[in-house]
Amino acid sequence: MNDAIxxxxxxRRDFGAVAAVDGVSFDIARGEFFSMLGPSGCGxxxxxxxxxxxxxxxxxxxxxxGQPMAGVPANRRPTNMVFxxxxxxxxxxxxxxxxYGLKRxxxxxxxxxxxxxxxxxxxKLEGYGERGAHQLSGGQRQRVALARALVCRPKVLLLDExxxxxxxxxxEEMQVELRALQREVGITFVFVTHDQEEALTLSDRxxxxxxxxxxxIDSAAGLYENPNCREVAEFIGTTNLFxxxxxxxxxxxxxxxxxxxxxxxxxxxxxxxxxxxxAVRPEKIFIGKAPAGISCxxxxxxxVAQTYLGDRSRYLVAVEGSAAPVSVSMxxxxxxxxxxxxxxxxxxxxxxxxxxxxxxx
Amino acid sequence: MDRKVSPLLIxxxxxxxxxxxxxxxxxxxxxxxxxxxxxxxxxxxxRHYASMAANTSxxxxxxxxxxxxxxxxxxxxxxGLPTAIAFTRYKLPAGGAIAGxxxxxxxxxxxxxxxxxxxxxxxxxxxxxxxxxxxxxxVFLSLPFSVMVLMARxxxxxxxxxxxxxxxxxxxxxxxxxxxxxLAWPGxxxxxxxxFIISFDEFVMAFFLSGTEPTLPVFLFSQLRFPNKLPGxxxxxSLILFASAILVVAAEMVRRRGVAPEKAWS
Numbered sequence: 335m336n337d338a339i340x341x342x343x344x345x346r347r348d349f350g351a352v353a354a355v356d357g358v359s360f361d362i363a364r365g366e367f368f369s370m371l372g373p374s375g376c377g378x379x380x381x382x383x384x385x386x387x388x389x390x391x392x393x394x395x396x397x398x399x400g401q402p403m404a405g406v407p408a409n410r411r412p413t414n415m416v417f418x419x420x421x422x423x424x425x426x427x428x429x430x431x432x433x434y435g436l437k438r439x440x441x442x443x444x445x446x447x448x449x450x451x452x453x454x455x456x457x458k459l460e461g462y463g464e465r466g467a468h469q470l471s472g473g474q475r476q477r478v479a480l481a482r483a484l485v486c487r488p489k490v491l492l493l494d495e496x497x498x499x500x501x502x503x504x505x506e507e508m509q510v511e512l513r514a515l516q517r518e519v520g521i522t523f524v525f526v527t528h529d530q531e532e533a534l535t536l537s538d539r540x541x542x543x544x545x546x547x548x549x550x551i552d553s554a555a556g557l558y559e560n561p562n563c564r565e566v567a568e569f570i571g572t573t574n575l576f577x578x579x580x581x582x583x584x585x586x587x588x589x590x591x592x593x594x595x596x597x598x599x600x601x602x603x604x605x606x607x608x609x610x611x612x613a614v615r616p617e618k619i620f621i622g623k624a625p626a627g628i629s630c631x632x633x634x635x636x637x638v639a640q641t642y643l644g645d646r647s648r649y650l651v652a653v654e655g656s657a658a659p660v661s662v663s664m665x666x667x668x669x670x671x672x673x674x675x676x677x678x679x680x681x682x683x684x685x686x687x688x689x690x691x692x693x694x695x
Numbered sequence: 696m697d698r699k700v701s702p703l704l705i706x707x708x709x710x711x712x713x714x715x716x717x718x719x720x721x722x723x724x725x726x727x728x729x730x731x732x733x734x735x736x737x738x739x740x741x742r743h744y745a746s747m748a749a750n751t752s753x754x755x756x757x758x759x760x761x762x763x764x765x766x767x768x769x770x771x772x773x774x775g776l777p778t779a780i781a782f783t784r785y786k787l788p789a790g791g792a793i794a795g796x797x798x799x800x801x802x803x804x805x806x807x808x809x810x811x812x813x814x815x816x817x818x819x820x821x822x823x824x825x826x827x828x829x830x831x832x833x834v835f836l837s838l839p840f841s842v843m844v845l846m847a848r849x850x851x852x853x854x855x856x857x858x859x860x861x862x863x864x865x866x867x868x869x870x871x872x873x874x875x876x877x878l879a880w881p882g883x884x885x886x887x888x889x890x891f892i893i894s895f896d897e898f899v900m901a902f903f904l905s906g907t908e909p910t911l912p913v914f915l916f917s918q919l920r921f922p923n924k925l926p927g928x929x930x931x932x933s934l935i936l937f938a939s940a941i942l943v944v945a946a947e948m949v950r951r952r953g954v955a956p957e958k959a960w961s
Contacts, residue, residue: 423860425878438865
């Protein structure tokens with residue numbers, strides 16, 4: 335990437351014998367909304383704190399705008415952070431909170447007032463300047479934290495699960511606002527979350543992390559359609575995994591899935607005979623006869639449960655040779671005319687060969 | 696309506712009388728027209744207060760005690776605040792051992808320290824005993840209390856507040872001045888009050904380490920041998936009781952402010 339604003343090179347952070355961040359390297363592009371997604375303890379917050387200068391890596395290096403950040407303290411970095419707890423200063427009112435980072439710049443009263451007003455307008459808190467910190471709701475505290483960080487005009491805004499403390503409805507509203515805000519100010523956002531839906535909604539690119547390592551970096555669609563390993567496939571959305579051994583027959587790839595027989599799949603780079611998983615998304619699977627003219631895998635099973643979801647239904651189908659029931663999500667319009675299914679019914683599942691992804695890891 | 700008096704109420708009244716009765720006798724006898732603190736009372740007088748005001752050596756001891764306690768509270772808090780910050784904000788090498796040593800005055804009888812300090816100061820270092828030696832001993836004695844009060848306060852607020860200050864461009868000193876100190880302020884006030892009171896009524900160390908100028912507790916003890924001096928002592932005691940009641944109320948108000956900091960700062 336030519337226009338990388340942040341370059342992370344083999345960064346490690348060891349806490350005693352535990353590696354919170356275990357040799358991570360990637361670049362973040364200028365103006366990008368970049369998310370780090372993973373379960374708690376995967377090292378995403380530690381990495382964010384390393385970018386902010388609040389934590390020091392035990393190995394590797396971080397550069398921002400080409401400048402090495404080793405030894406540069408948090409107060410001299412071109413980054414600002416929105417903390418998970420928001421960290422609103424309780425002894426100051428909204429305006430005093432927002433102006434906090436400007437005081438040391440000695441801008442002069444007029445310029446200072448103008449910038450604070452602009453920042454408050456940006457987060458829709460005009461007229462709230464004299465409110466005390468304790469008089470604010472959760473959503474307002476979050477806006478104050480955003481304004482306080484943005485008023486400093488950082489090159490990179492770091493956000494540590496900023497929506498985690500809000501209720502569902504407010505969280506969805508703030509997602510939309512946050513995305514609009516990022517487009518408006520054009521600042522690079524680095525966003526940490528454990529909520530995959532949030533990451534998929536907001537981000538240009540997402541780094542999926544686990545156990546201190548980055549598993550995959552891609553766009554939301556890329557992660558969903560082409561996960562590079564089992565963990566990513568399972569973490570992003572729902573997926574069905576069939577274990578087996580890789581076989582190459584001429585140009586075709588197949589997975590010997592034991593009792594399920596040979597399942598054909600898309601491209602794979604694993605060695606002949608290696609243990610692999612065939613991943614198939616629930617919405618790629620048909621119940622009943624496969625459409626004619628498409629090359630399909632077909633397996634037999636028995637319906638265990640059906641959940642009605644309005645426009646579609648989710649089916650769980652027990653299949654011999656697969657420990658977990660196979661999950662199928664099907665639009666009702668695709669089943670028009672087919673007889674209604676009841677639990678216990680024998681069904682046939684099929685999916686296009688191209689929809690099956692062979693995962694070697 | 697139930698007119699039966701609850702046994703718990705009787706117990707509560709008995710408890711309060713037992714606790715505060717003797718204390719309240721002091722102001723009562725300080726207004727009694729007689730030398731001995733015995734019933735029956737002889738009539739109202741203010742002459743004990745007049746004799747107290749005329750007792751220059753007692754007033755000198757009072758002044759000395761107030762000065763020592765003020766200086767001790769300021770020094771102990773000034774040392775206690777950075778110590779408390781170090782304990783709550785940083786992982787110190789051998790932090791547990793340092794904390795243990797610091798807290799020693801809480802568990803070791805002060806007479807042990809008093810004798811040890813006396814020997815060291817007089818025999819080893821060769822310093823003459825004075826109010827300075829008393830003050831130094833009192834700083835030593837009140838430091839653990841100061842550190843405990845301030846640590847409780849510093850642990851009570853979100854650490855990311857200080858990180859946010861650093862992140863917003865403020866250096867370590869600016870963060871201390873603009874965030875840590877304002878938030879720790881109720882703890883600082885509590886520490887000052889507590890250290891003042893510890894120094895003001897401390898007897899054992901003051902008895903061993905004071906030179907020619909006694910602090911008030913030491914002076915009062917010496918006065919108890921003379922019955923005719925007792926009413927003056929009672930008069931002074933009453934005034935101190937009154938002043939400390941005001942102090943306690945003030946400390947409680949500061950403490951409440953500490954419990955709900957948002958309200959206090961609004």
